[in-house]
Amino acid sequence: MSKDNITAAIDVGTTKVCTLVGDYDRDGVVQILGIGISPSRGLRKGMVVNIDETVESIAESVEKAERSSGCKIVSAQVGIAGGHISSLNNRGVVAVNRSDRIIGDDDVARAMESARTINIPSNREIIHIIPRSYTIDGQDGVKNPVGMYGFRLDVEAHIVTGAVTSIQNLTKCVQKVGVEVEDLVLQPIASAESVLTEEEKEMGVVLADIGGGTTDIGVFIEGAIWHTSVLPIAGHHLSNDIAIGLRTPFAVAEEIKARYGHAFPSAIDPEAKIDVATFGAEGTRPILTRHLSEIIEARIEEILELILVEIKRSGYEGLLPAGLVLTGGTANLPGIEALAKEVTQSPVRVGFPIGIGGLVQDLDNPAYATSVGLLLWGLKNRSHSSNGDYGQHLGTVYRRLMGWIKELLPQ
Numbered sequence: 001m002s003k004d005n006i007t008a009a010i011d012v013g014t015t016k017v018c019t020l021v022g023d024y025d026r027d028g029v030v031q032i033l034g035i036g037i038s039p040s041r042g043l044r045k046g047m048v049v050n051i052d053e054t055v056e057s058i059a060e061s062v063e064k065a066e067r068s069s070g071c072k073i074v075s076a077q078v079g080i081a082g083g084h085i086s087s088l089n090n091r092g093v094v095a096v097n098r099s100d101r102i103i104g105d106d107d108v109a110r111a112m113e114s115a116r117t118i119n120i121p122s123n124r125e126i127i128h129i130i131p132r133s134y135t136i137d138g139q140d141g142v143k144n145p146v147g148m149y150g151f152r153l154d155v156e157a158h159i160v161t162g163a164v165t166s167i168q169n170l171t172k173c174v175q176k177v178g179v180e181v182e183d184l185v186l187q188p189i190a191s192a193e194s195v196l197t198e199e200e201k202e203m204g205v206v207l208a209d210i211g212g213g214t215t216d217i218g219v220f221i222e223g224a225i226w227h228t229s230v231l232p233i234a235g236h237h238l239s240n241d242i243a244i245g246l247r248t249p250f251a252v253a254e255e256i257k258a259r260y261g262h263a264f265p266s267a268i269d270p271e272a273k274i275d276v277a278t279f280g281a282e283g284t285r286p287i288l289t290r291h292l293s294e295i296i297e298a299r300i301e302e303i304l305e306l307i308l309v310e311i312k313r314s315g316y317e318g319l320l321p322a323g324l325v326l327t328g329g330t331a332n333l334p335g336i337e338a339l340a341k342e343v344t345q346s347p348v349r350v351g352f353p354i355g356i357g358g359l360v361q362d363l364d365n366p367a368y369a370t371s372v373g374l375l376l377w378g379l380k381n382r383s384h385s386s387n388g389d390y391g392q393h394l395g396t397v398y399r400r401l402m403g404w405i406k407e408l409l410p411q
């Protein structure tokens, strides 16, 4: 196995922190070498609100992943989300430099630099600038312009920005654990790497990662990212609604949501009941399972409506041909696919992480879409770094790991 590509990824979610270590095997398949999952404390709605608690959660997850992989993690791809994220599309234009008019990497880099010149407030920072498509002398829809002839190169780029303070808080938490942040990757972009097929992205698809604190949305058209957005509402709000509606503690609401929850009330026996611990009274009280389902349905409907608003905001009012792919822990809810089909009137499927080997059984859950996607993103950008894809690559974990081992070995 080539060791040059060993990569680590940390998904700092609102409910769990998941660290993965992976590498390509001889056949070019990504192998998961180590997993570390710990409950997340210190985050609200995808953002760090308590540094010490977040650092503890990350440290626990990183230690577990190090133990299970036998690798020391010195740097990692890290996911970012939260309501502070916003995105826009911008165009960059340059004249082709070379006298033979063959477009080179440097022309593409200059075009991207030109697309980057946007006015953003000083309290915001660019997280991603991703090329969507190129136009050469008016001919649009070019995916890779390098090597083609032209006088003028235009690039359509997707730009994601975030609040400097939120970015710094997250970076600081990871650094305090002794891990360097290689790239900050927007969570819906990461999740898309692991759950969407190339065909779906080509045809036009919406990805919604409904986690604990945020619903991360990505719209993909003609193989490229078109729109990204993060809504500060997800599974945590469902449990909150259940806790209030059934007058039960939050922890009980979480448990009954996962055990008996269903997003499609008409699929539930109208007579079926469950015993639920309530506030104030001794013991438990029977409630109709259908009532639980109605509470869930109302909140999921609201989230789906907000997703539709985002699709509209992206400029695509009509339905995207490949429909909606739901992922994130809340996509485990039975009936969510049926409800989403009814609300959006489009094809819907639940997306599990794909494209990996190794310790895959443990990750066969939509909740791990972001973590697996971060790893795939890291490995892909590492192997593409020579052609400047996304221009975001920094260093390799393995080289640093070897440096660290050498320091420890007796001379």
Ligand SMILES: Nc1ncnc2c1ncn2[C@@H]1O[C@H](COP(=O)(O)OP(=O)(O)OP(=O)(O)O)[C@@H](O)[C@H]1O
Pocket (backbone or CB within 6 Å): 012, 013, 014, 015, 016, 017, 040, 045, 046, 081, 210, 211, 212, 213, 214, 215, 234, 235, 236, 239, 254, 257, 258, 259, 261, 328, 329, 330, 331, 332, 333, 334, 366, 367, 368
């Ligand atoms: N079987 C299930 N039924 C309903 N909800 C579930 C189920 N399994 C997990 N969840 C919910 O999924 C949520 C956690 O999802 P996930 O692990 O994707 O979130 P996260 O990545 O930690 O948070 P975020 O991405 O929002 O910051 C929790 O609200 C949890 O209650």
Ligand SMILES: [Mg+2]
Pocket (backbone or CB within 6 Å): 011, 013, 014, 187, 211, 212, 328, 370
């Ligand atoms: Mg998540």
